[in-house]
Amino acid sequence: MSEEQIKIESQREINDSFPKLVVYSSIAIIIYLFAKMVFVPLGKNLSVAGISTSSIISVIAIFTILILLWSILREIRDICNAIGGLLALNLGREGADDDEVMHYQKAVKGFVYVFVVVIVFMFIGSLLIEISQGAAGLLLILIFIWAVITLYSAGMAISAEIEATASELAKKMEKNTTEKVETDY
Amino acid sequence: MTHKIILIIQIVLLIIVILPFVTYAQLDNCNSTNEYIQNGADVTIIIINNAFYYIGSILEPYVPSELGTASDLLKSCILITGMLLTAIIIMLISWTSSKIVTQWAMEQ
Numbered sequence: 001m002s003e004e005q006i007k008i009e010s011q012r013e014i015n016d017s018f019p020k021l022v023v024y025s026s027i028a029i030i031i032y033l034f035a036k037m038v039f040v041p042l043g044k045n046l047s048v049a050g051i052s053t054s055s056i057i058s059v060i061a062i063f064t065i066l067i068l069l070w071s072i073l074r075e076i077r078d079i080c081n082a083i084g085g086l087l088a089l090n091l092g093r094e095g096a097d098d099d100e101v102m103h104y105q106k107a108v109k110g111f112v113y114v115f116v117v118v119i120v121f122m123f124i125g126s127l128l129i130e131i132s133q134g135a136a137g138l139l140l141i142l143i144f145i146w147a148v149i150t151l152y153s154a155g156m157a158i159s160a161e162i163e164a165t166a167s168e169l170a171k172k173m174e175k176n177t178t179e180k181v182e183t184d185y
Numbered sequence: 186m187t188h189k190i191i192l193i194i195q196i197v198l199l200i201i202v203i204l205p206f207v208t209y210a211q212l213d214n215c216n217s218t219n220e221y222i223q224n225g226a227d228v229t230i231i232i233i234n235n236a237f238y239y240i241g242s243i244l245e246p247y248v249p250s251e252l253g254t255a256s257d258l259l260k261s262c263i264l265i266t267g268m269l270l271t272a273i274i275i276m277l278i279s280w281t282s283s284k285i286v287t288q289w290a291m292e293q
Contacts, residue, residue: 012290015290015293016286016287016290019286019289019290020282020283020286020287023279023282023283023286024279024283027275027278027279027282030275031271031272031275034203034268034271035268037210038203038206038207038210039206039264039267039268039271041210042206042209042210042213042264043261043264043265046257046260046261046264047253047257047261048252048253048257048258048261048262048265049251049252049253050253053260053261053264053265056261056265057264057265057268060265060268060269060272061268061272063272064272064275064276067276068276068279071279071283
């Protein structure tokens with residue numbers, strides 16, 4: 001893909017995905033607030049066949065937030081790809097190749113995914129506590145393990161890029177020095 | 186019908202669904218310094234609860250005892266239905282909004 005193409009694609013993805021991301025996030029926050037401040041307190045002392053009504057309401061809210069999270073992550077993936085492309089163009093080596101763009105995209109995606117999932121856990125966790133505290137703790141541990149793996153792979157992608165840039169710089173310096181020595185002689 | 190009109194209808198529907206629950210929750214937690222307002226809130230809550238007990242007493246013979254009391258079951262059903270409706274309408278709103286945004290991005 002040419003530099004111009006990457007720039008146009010990235011701009012289009014950001015224009016399309018960012019407003020959607022804002023809409024989905026706002027809607028997820030609204031459903032959380034309705035569940036947490038209206039429905040769960042009202043269903044606190046009620047039960048159906050021994051199951052607390054607030055638990056049933058929490059399950060519905062968590063399920064809805066998870067569906068929205070799926071859409072949010074899809075939009076974030078598009079935005080991260082666009083940002084990764086732009087980063088590769090502006091910060092990367094000369095003539096951004098597909099591998100370089102992919103590395104930057106992977107790094108940006110890794111950091112942003114972890115950030116978003118941690119924020120979403122704050123919402124889902126407080127609803128999950130209504131159902132089971134153990135499940136909330138288990139989810140937290142799973143998210144921690146996933147975050148470590150994701151951040152490690154993002155760091156590796158960045159380090160591969162730094163290594164490639166450093167070797168390119170070293171080659172340039174070597175070439176310059178050789179030319180200088182040749183002209184001196 | 187354009188997407189914008191559909192979105193407005195969905196938002197109005199959401200307000201209609203959520204408003205009774207918000208009102209009930211606020212009346213339940215009402216702590217006004219004004220005696221008349223406090224009395225009004227208390228009386229309204231008592232009337233609503235009495236209505237639930239009245240309907241519950243009618244339904245009691247048809248409700249199996251293992252499901253709990255009829256008035257509790259009625260309240261739970263209304264709450265769960267309210268939450269489900271809210272979730273469905275909110276999903277519809279997000280779907281319509283995403284269509285509007287895509288259309289706007291295409292125009293850009």
